[in-house]
Amino acid sequence: MAGEVRPVNRYGKPMAVGSVVLAVVAATMVLPFIWLALSALKTRAELVAVPPVWAPAVPQWRNFKAAVSEVPLGRYYLNSFIVAGAISISVMITSAMAGFALSKYAFRGRDIVFQGILATMMLPSFLFTIPVYYMMRHVPFAGGNNWLGYGGMGLLRSRLSMILPFAVSAWGIFLSRQFIMGIPDSILDAARIDGASESRILWSIIVPAARPALITVGIYTFISQWNNLFWPLVVATSAPELATLTVGLKMLETSFDPNRNAHLILAGLTLGIMPVMAVFASLQKYYVRGITMSGVKE
Numbered sequence: 001m002a003g004e005v006r007p008v009n010r011y012g013k014p015m016a017v018g019s020v021v022l023a024v025v026a027a028t029m030v031l032p033f034i035w036l037a038l039s040a041l042k043t044r045a046e047l048v049a050v051p052p053v054w055a056p057a058v059p060q061w062r063n064f065k066a067a068v069s070e071v072p073l074g075r076y077y078l079n080s081f082i083v084a085g086a087i088s089i090s091v092m093i094t095s096a097m098a099g100f101a102l103s104k105y106a107f108r109g110r111d112i113v114f115q116g117i118l119a120t121m122m123l124p125s126f127l128f129t130i131p132v133y134y135m136m137r138h139v140p141f142a143g144g145n146n147w148l149g150y151g152g153m154g155l156l157r158s159r160l161s162m163i164l165p166f167a168v169s170a171w172g173i174f175l176s177r178q179f180i181m182g183i184p185d186s187i188l189d190a191a192r193i194d195g196a197s198e199s200r201i202l203w204s205i206i207v208p209a210a211r212p213a214l215i216t217v218g219i220y221t222f223i224s225q226w227n228n229l230f231w232p233l234v235v236a237t238s239a240p241e242l243a244t245l246t247v248g249l250k251m252l253e254t255s256f257d258p259n260r261n262a263h264l265i266l267a268g269l270t271l272g273i274m275p276v277m278a279v280f281a282s283l284q285k286y287y288v289r290g291i292t293m294s295g296v297k298e
Helices: 015-039 062-070 073-104 110-120 125-137 160-166 170-180 185-193 198-209 211-226 230-236 245-255 258-292
Strands: none
Touching: 015 258, 062 073, 062 245, 062 258, 073 110, 073 160, 073 170, 073 198, 073 211, 073 245, 073 258, 110 170, 125 160, 125 230, 160 230, 170 211, 185 198, 198 211, 211 258, 230 245, 245 258
16 A cells, blocks of 8 residues: 555564564474474384375374383473572572672682683583582492491482582572672662662562573573583482483383384483473563573673
8 A cells, every 4th residue: 555654673674574584583493493393293104204204194293202111201200300409599599699799799719700700601511520520429428428428329319419519509699699789789779778688689679580591501501401411420420229210211222123213212302301401481471581681781
């Protein structure tokens, strides 16, 4: 129509073009997940068919039953939820406390401490494997150890061995600090004048105001720990009953011949990725706010 005004974005281009581009990018990102879910319901013949068959003619729901019956995925699911959930909660709490201290308190050595925390992010995680294993093995009075930390297995046969090494996150502290810096000091000063303690300020003002950043830290931590394979695999060598879902899926891959039972392996992978997708989908609005607002200052 003549005189019609088309909405444009800040770059002066029609919004419809941007929407189409975003839709194409989103479809490209979602396509592998759709293929994974559909392939888990295929027969082996459909999975190796040429040209490829996208949708199964008859969904093979028994693929999931076969995958679960091969290895105790239910127990591995529980272990993963406990470990990833405990680590996420611990990281959110420690990030809030450290972020509050590093952003709102002026104490000697604060910048050095913060720079030291950032420096740990530059080191590859595998460098800590042997020291952490040694520490978990020789915890005094744990797992049959004496007061010197010898004689038993320490914490290696406890879920604490998978939780404690990741209970604090340098990235979580950094993101929380950047977000908390944007909270006006005048609000905190007013609370102090009203007689609020520092702990009351932390839990009643800082934590609610920094909720997007803390939930972002929790989402990132949960996903990374849910997908963590290396350290749970190391612990599982001493305590197979503590194996997480990633270790169980690795066992599933070794139990089945990939050339003959790829559809069953894909069924197990589909079960493994569903909780991660559910957590991110339900909390993504906080994730976006936490990332976009973490650099705002007063």
